Structures are given as structure tokens and as C-alpha cells.
Amino acid sequence: MKNHTMRRALAAGAGLALAGTLAACGGGSETGGGGGEGATADEIEAALQEGGELTYWTWTPQAEKQIEAFEAAYPNVDVNLVDTTGTAESNQALQNAIAAGDGIPDVVQIEYQSLLQFQLPGQLTDLTEYGFDELESLYTPSTWGAVSQNDGIWGLPQDSGPMAFFYNQAVFDEHGVDVPTTWDEYLEAGKALKEADPDVCIGNDTGDPGLTTSLIWQAGGQPFRTEGETVTIDLADEGTTKFVDMYQQVIDADILCDIPGWTDEWYAALNEGTIASITFGAWGPGILEGSVPDGAGDWRIAPMLTYDGTPVNAENGGSAEAVPADAPNKLLGVGFLKWLNSSDESIEAFMETGGFPATVKQLESDEFLTYESEYFGGQAINEVLAGGAENVVEGWQYLPWQAYANGIFADTAGQAWLGETSLADGLAAWQADNVQYGTDQGFTVTE
Template sequence: MKNTKKAVAFVAASAMLLLSACGSSQNSSDTGSSDKPVEITVWAWEKTYEPVVALFEKAHPNIKVKLVNAGMTSDQYVALNNALAAGSGIPDVAQFEYTALQEYQINGALKDLTEFGAADLKDDYTPGTWDSVNLNGGIYGLPMDSGPMAFFYNKEVFDKAGVTEVPTTWDEYYEAAKKVRAAGSYIATAPDAGFFDSMIWQAGGHPFDTSADGESVTINLTGDAGTKKFADLWQKMLSEDLINTKVATWSDEWNRELGDGSLAGLLIGAWMPTNLVASAPQAAGKWRVAQMPTWEEGGTENAENGGSALAVLDASEKAKAAYEFVKFESNNRDAIASRVGGGAFPSDTGTLSDEEFLGKTTVADSDGNEIDYFGGQKYNEVLAQAAKNVISGYKNLPFEVYARSIFDDNVAKSFDGSITVQQGVKNWQDKLVAHAKDQGFTVKES
């Protein structure tokens, strides 16, 4: 496997054991066969996978699926790291956030799906999601869903504030934020690490890169033009009390403010409609969705904010059957429809061009009731265009999970005014550089 010395980015003692785990598949002559009875183990935290397993097993009666929820995102990664380090208990398939995928690919934990013909599926997915699984010349997963960014706003509050036209540039967004604040609401809350990265991406930034051999990384937040654009804007808005820094995203108070209009805007992934219905049902009919503001008049640039892929673990001895499951989940029309019906936003071009999907004006709640949340707007038309506008080429760090875990201790400290956003970014970069060196990477800072 490649770069076993970087396996310490998973857990401190995993390098040697991860080598043996990967070696188990390389030394095996049996990569799995879908025409013989076989059971595969799949780790995934999303409930939308559950009904699709039944569809898959009906279409593939010789393949049984053991679906395991090993924890949400980082909790699953910890469990997976422990399994890789021990060389046992490794699933055949696992769900990964796009931002975490490269970390496991560089360490040799994932199987290149090119040998199964995965590269032929490129045109079935949006450029942004395909870019996220196409790593270092191989295909290390298939896109399951996506999160192109969009601007969700409370039209009732905007009308009250005198914001009669949706801002299309960041200058207009800043002016709208002042009017919304004067009306007693906020247009945004303080960002988390995922949002921060997405905004750098949307600004055309490229602060991170990793060499094809996984030996060196570039960490250049302080010198990156896109990072500076966003940091400067956010600092200006923080200084003028245009961002609510007191409310934590996904908290009960955040939900309440979405519902009562205290929070009148969200810059977030396209998976948000179902969450809005669940989090702020009392605001039904008041919200709308628009394209993200851009840095230049007439721009269309966008970024991803969330989404995940299914990947086959390199240690799997049932890789053929495992790939058939991955392909079915991400490419079968019935499987996709089931997951989209459960609230996932699609990554496939077929759904994003489907007339029924594009014409939808209601959002299903948890009981299956259709809610007119966006005032009759064909919201998926906006979100589908947002997916087309995602720019390619943004890179995450090969230890992105760690990078995001220390965001609050560095950049987020600027939200209380004790330091500037720019200083927080510098502190974050210093910690990332130190961590990269500790893991054995050669680091470039420019």
C-alpha cells in the first residue's frame, strides 16, 4: 500500500497494523463474487440507506447486506481507524464525507474502483461530486449525495427590512445584512469549519494541496487570495454586529430563531429543505432559496457544503460484491429516488434534470406530509442550478477531520472579538503546519 508512514494520521499506532490489514486483501486471490452467496458489511450513519438495502437484496439475491451504524461521521471514523489499526472488524463498504475521503485514500485504506469500470460513470454525476471521488488518478468511491451551497432567506423578514431584491453579490449581501439587522434580525450566524472551507472554495481559493505520492502538503491559508476575500468580508460583518455569534448552529435556540425570524438567512448546502421543515415548521411559507452571492457581478461560482460517498475498503475480500452494492446505491434510479425521498440531495445528473424533481414545490416532513415551505417556489430548480455552478479543483487536507476538529480553538475565537478573523486563520495555519510535520509530511506554506 502507499504511504504507510502517514497512517499515523488515523491513530498513533496504526501504521504497521494498517499495512497488514491492507496486505490481507492484496495477498488474497478472491476479491469476492456476486454470483455466489456472500454477505457484506456496510458502515453508514444515514437512515436513508435502510430502505435501499431491501431494494438491493431483491435485485441481488445472492448478496446479503449487514448494515451497521458505527456512529455519526467522526465517531465512525474513530471506529474505522481502530479496526484498521487492529487489522480486524473492517467493513467491506463505508460511508465517507467527501472531505474525509482523501485522508483514507492516501493511506491506502480504500480500493481503486477503476478495475470495476467506475470511471465509465463520470457523466452520471455532477462535476463537484465526481471531483471529490476522483483522487490521484483513481476512483475511490461513488457519490451518494451532494451539498451545493445556496442562499436560503426569510422573505417576510427581508420584505420588512426593505430588502426587495435578493443580493447577487457579496457587496449587496453586506448591504442587505445591515438592513436586516436594523429590522431586528440577523442574516447569518458564526460559521463552522465546513462553512469556512466552503466559502474559501466559493471565493476561488486553493489554500491546500497534497502531492500525488502523499508525501508533501501545501498549507497556505494566510497567502491564499480566496481565503483573504472571505476573511475580510466576515471580519467587517463581525465588527458591525451583522452576524449572530451567540447562537450555535443546530442548537435549540438556532431552531427557534429560524422559526421566529430572528435569523433570516442561511448560506448552506442544498440538503437544508428537509432540515428546515423539521427545525422550524412554524416558518412554513416564509422562506425562499436563491443562488449564492458571488464576488463579481454576473458571477456563478459555487462550492459544495456537505455530501458523502460510499467506498470499498481495500481490506475487503468481497470487493466485487461490495462494489455492486456501492454502484446500486449511487446509480440505481429506484435507490436514488428512495434516498432523495428521505431528504438527501442528489449527486446524479439524471435526478437533477428530472422534470418531476425540478417542479417540486413542497417538502415532505418526517410523517410524509407535503409542506409548502417555500411559498410555491420550485426550489429544486434553484438547487439543481447551484449544483451545476460548483467549481472544480478545490482540495482538502489529507487530515481534514483533524483540521476541522481544531477550527473552534483557533478561527472561531475571532467571533467574540478577542482576535481578528485574520489572526484566527494564522493560528489555524500554524497548528495545521505543526500537525502535518508531526505526521511526517513535507510542508509547503506558499
């Protein structure tokens, strides 16, 4: 591998700049994406063969191995790797670079939930002009839907996060409680575990906006719709109401540990077995294997809990890579992105260290599906996780200012977890604040 640069992208300021607002400054067209260029597949390949230098911003740990393989395939291209540490830091740094008109990367990782924040102000390249519409069949419908909105293709899926039910079989066995398969059974199992041992919770949740939106999605809700500058918010639609009716019972039963996720206390509780299950995305095995060593051999993975036995699922997390509209080496960036997220060599390097693919070929491969995890007691976990990807409800959209919305969740909907309001009223308050915010940013917001 060449001596490519790896450094930290430092975000100026403490808060997250909201790139998706219509008031945001920066490059790109006024119609929602960089346009007027484009190239054929042959022209993209010729640019890669000729070579040059490009900059790639990402926080994925697989990037160095992928770049090593890319530079071996295209020795005339030098990729400068910038570790942006995480989504919030990356979004902040990207918005700062766009505002300054300097230091813009050629390829950047962006979470699916943040794509609209950069796409609507015209800060991303429409990859349709580079023939990327021909790649649609490579990806799962839900991830392709996330990158292809508003009459354009704004990135390529890197990974996917179909939800599943992760549970500590030893804890359920110890207390003689059946592992649930439906949300009704989850409620009853949570009560039984709590009665058997007051220190044990079936799960944890202190009001996580990402989990909440995923569970609304799984219930069939589509509360956020964006068409150009018009945004509709309805957190009382049929699917959201279905989720609320179920989850209010979970909150009221006091069966969840009051422990925020991703904290030292959370990892300790998972190691001790006081949190008996988690519902999160297909990237979860790496989290448990790397940070919950005491659970080795005890944990298992089951399909996502259902309402009535019908397998219906949602995504939880996941990212794409995109080419900024004002990328200085755009054609090289487009070529690198195409290789990064569609070549077998790159995707296999991504998967070797725990990445969960968005590509149908890898998800359906025998090697992937038959892999048996020692941590999960020899279970062929990918059969479950890939099966979950097939059942994701299509058509979900995030708000164009989802990062801001998540930031105000605790003060509105999050009050339901504190017993200060009902979940329905909390979501109504969250809706009202988002309607006001979107209106203030120049969107036409309807309810």
C-alpha cells in the first residue's frame, strides 16, 4: 500500500452544522445536486488508469484494507485517507469545508439518515450522470432506496443494518423464560424475568431516537416524507400508532433497564447478564464479540420480533459513500466510489472485519450464509441477518434535518421514558418542534 495520509478531521465549533437546511451555504446547484457533468464507464476507467490523487473521508475501520486493494488495482491513484471518527464529526467537518469552499473531500461517508441534509442544498453529485443507475440490482431495495431519492442517485450503499433480536440464551434458560418471538411475548417475557430477578431487564432504552424511528419503520410507519422543499411530518400515522400502542405498554411495565446504550454501564450490564436482549442492526455481532467477552457462547440471534407472526423488518443504522458536488477530483472520486462499494474485492475486505454488506450477491453467498460464529454458540448467524434484510419495509425516509431532530428528541418524545408524558404526546411534541424548525429553515412543512 502506498503511503497515504491518515489524519483526524477536526470540526470547528461544538454543535453539528445542519447541512440540510435550505439556508445552508455551500456549493452545488440549486436543484438538489451537482449536475451538468457526467462520464461513461469507459471514461471513468480511463481516469483511474491515468491516475492522480483523491481524498476519502470515512470512519469505517475497514478503509485501510480497502484502499490497499484499490491502490494495487490502480497503482497510479494515491488515496489520502482521513479518519473522521464518526458521523457527527464527519458531518460537521464536511459542512465547514463546503461553507469555506476549501478542503472538500472527493469521497465521503455519510449515514443514510444524513444524506438529505447534504443533497437538498445541492451539495452532492448526482451519480445518475455517471451511469450508476445500472448498479441498482447489486443492492438490497432498502439501501438502494436510501441513496436514490428526489430524482437522483446521491451515493452508493456501503452497508446495511436490518434489525434482529439479539438475546442471552443463558439468562433466559436460568430463569425458565421462553425467548419471545412477538412483541406481546416480549412484554410478558420482560415481566417474567423481572419477577424472577429484579436486577435483570429484558432490554434497555432511555429514549433512543434511532431505535424509536427504526421501530416505527418496522411497524409500518412512514411519518416523514420529503418532496423537494416540501416536508410532511405525521407521527400519528397508522404504523406509528401501532408502535406507540405496543411500546407504551413496555414503558409502563418498567421492564427496561434505565441504562443508556454505548456507555460503560451498558457494556458492564451486558457482560454481567443483567440486560438479557438487544434489538439492533446486523452490525451487532461485532459489538458483542468485541466488547462483551463474558457473553461468548451465551448469545444468540433471532429474527426481529413481530406483531402477529408476519416477518416485517426495518433498518437500524448504515451508511453510504457520496461524492460532494464541489469535489476537486470528481472523476477520480466517482471511479473510486464505484470500485469501493461495488467491486467484490472491496466488499469482501469490508466483510472480513465485521462489515455487514448491502450487496445482494454477498448476502446470498453460501460462504456468508453458512458461517458459524463461535461467539454465538456455533450459530449460522448470517442466515438470520440476511433473512432480515429480505423483509425490510420499503419507502422509509428520514427528515432532511434528522441530526437536529435526534438532538431534540430527549426534551420532547424522550420525556415519555421518564414518565413525564405519554409516548403519543411526546411524539406529538417532537413533531411540533420539528414542524417549527423546518419552517424556520425555509421548508414548506405540512402535517
